[in-house]
Amino acid sequence: MIHRFNQFEIPGVYYFEAKNYFTGSRKNMNFKIVSDGAEMTVTVWRGFICSDLAEPEETSQFPVTQEGHDALLQWLEELWPNYQET
Numbered sequence: 001m002i003h004r005f006n007q008f009e010i011p012g013v014y015y016f017e018a019k020n021y022f023t024g025s026r027k028n029m030n031f032k033i034v035s036d037g038a039e040m041t042v043t044v045w046r047g048f049i050c051s052d053l054a055e056p057e058e059t060s061q062f063p064v065t066q067e068g069h070d071a072l073l074q075w076l077e078e079l080w081p082n083y084q085e086t
Contacts, residue, residue: 005025005039005063006073007077007080008023008024008026008031008073008076009024010024010033010069010072010076012069013064013066013068013069014067015039016033016035016040016064016069017035018035018037018063019035019036019037020035020054021034021035022039025046025079026076026083027084028046028047028083028084029044029046029080029083029084030044030045030046030047030048030049030054030081031043031044031045031053031076032051032054033072035064036057037064038049038063038064039061039062039063039064040062040063040064040068040069040072041059041060042058042059042060042061042062042072042075042076043058043059043063044056044057044058044059044076044079044083045054046056051066058079060072062075
């Protein structure tokens, strides 16, 4: 099993194949990834509030494949500059 480092410390695609969910943050940017085994739905919000109470600012879906996982990481990297604290 190969672990790839990514700046958001998100588990590999195998984790989402098992229909797991993952929540994380990077400074002021929070995100939740929910998998049904075929598709990952990613929700992003700002601030220190739990995902159940947060107002989503961004949402996207990706297939549960290595390509989908890579695209998810790329999407978060593209959003990151908008969430950095000023």
